[in-house]
Amino acid sequence: MTLDISADADLPEFLGGAAADSQRVRRPTSPTGEGRTPGEPGLWVFILGDMSLFGAFFVVALWQRRAAPAQFEVSAQELMRSTGLINTAVLLLSSYLVVSALWAHRRGGMRRATLSLVGALACGLVFAALKVAEYLHVLGSGRTPATDMFYTFYFVLTGVHLLHVLIGVVLLAAWMGVLRNGRAVTRYVEGSAVYWHMVDLLWVVIFTLLYLVCAA
Amino acid sequence: MTRGIPVRATAVWMLLMAATALTWWLGADHGADLGGGRTWVALAIPVVFLKVYLIGSEFMEVRTAPRALRLVFGAWVMVLTAVLTTIYLL
Numbered sequence: 322m323t324l325d326i327s328a329d330a331d332l333p334e335f336l337g338g339a340a341a342d343s344q345r346v347r348r349p350t351s352p353t354g355e356g357r358t359p360g361e362p363g364l365w366v367f368i369l370g371d372m373s374l375f376g377a378f379f380v381v382a383l384w385q386r387r388a389a390p391a392q393f394e395v396s397a398q399e400l401m402r403s404t405g406l407i408n409t410a411v412l413l414l415s416s417y418l419v420v421s422a423l424w425a426h427r428r429g430g431m432r433r434a435t436l437s438l439v440g441a442l443a444c445g446l447v448f449a450a451l452k453v454a455e456y457l458h459v460l461g462s463g464r465t466p467a468t469d470m471f472y473t474f475y476f477v478l479t480g481v482h483l484l485h486v487l488i489g490v491v492l493l494a495a496w497m498g499v500l501r502n503g504r505a506v507t508r509y510v511e512g513s514a515v516y517w518h519m520v521d522l523l524w525v526v527i528f529t530l531l532y533l534v535c536a537a
Numbered sequence: 538m539t540r541g542i543p544v545r546a547t548a549v550w551m552l553l554m555a556a557t558a559l560t561w562w563l564g565a566d567h568g569a570d571l572g573g574g575r576t577w578v579a580l581a582i583p584v585v586f587l588k589v590y591l592i593g594s595e596f597m598e599v600r601t602a603p604r605a606l607r608l609v610f611g612a613w614v615m616v617l618t619a620v621l622t623t624i625y626l627l
Binding site: 355356357358359365369372373376379380383384386387406409410413416417419420421424511514515518519521522525526529530533534537 | 542543546547550553554557560561563575578579581582584585586588589592593596597598601602603604606607609610613616617620621624625627
């Protein structure tokens with residue numbers, strides 16, 4: 322049996338495969354009627370599963386806080402809250418830029434969409450850089466995941482989230498490839514946007530719980 | 538180049554930024570200063586999940602998605618808001 326590696330059509334579009342016209346999608350319709358799923362329907366299984374996993378972590382973190390609220394408060398107050406706030410604003414801005422990019426892409430505004438995506442990517446990288454700076458600060462002050470329960474949650478939640486940010490950056494970069502090829506909005510493009518918004522959505526909760534609620 | 542802006546999304550984004558400022562204010566000691574103490578801080582949880590709902594329904598386009606997806610997403614938001622606020626106030 323031979324393996325036909327020339328069949329680009331089998332590859333996803335962002336890896337150079339042929340654009341599947343059947344996957345081209347229209348703008349969403351009104352809230353009435355059947356509605357349409359943005360991105361691949363299967364992607365939503367992953368998105369909702371991921372959100373539920375994070376949700377379980379949030380519940381466990383606040384539950385553990387009840388056992389040692391004073392310790393959580395002291396540890397949470399050591400975090401650089403202003404960095405967390407800036408990162409929240411940066412991710413919210415990136416989400417808005419991704420919305421703008423999809424809006425422009427659907428109207429054929431490839432240049433406008435590309436510019437918006439460049440902005441969103443830059444926001445993603447700024448977020449990652451600030452997070453690394455924060456890690457260096459926290460680790461430099463002698464705090465590790467083993468310091469106490471708060472720092473265990475801090476490193477696990479922000480670490481897994483940072484991994485999501487980096488995956489999102491790759492997805493957005495691949496979307497730029499779709500734009501460069503002058504292709505219309507596909508389910509892959511919509512899925513990338515949905516994924517990026519999930520990254521934003523999870524961060525606003527992580528920021529509020531770890532940096533504000535635990536510290537109060 | 539495409540002209541105009543996505544008006545609805547722009548309004549939602551401004552609301553999200555305003556809600557961020559509110560949660561920051563509630564969390565950064567002012568909540569406790571209002572006299573209600575933990576109750577005001579706990580208010581940050583429903584406020585943040587309102588943001589989450591807006592990001593989902595407007596930016597992730599859940600608002601125009603099939604009913605099943607709208608229900609599951611709405612349930613995720615409501616259950617977590619209720620559970621987390623309750624645990625915090627217990």
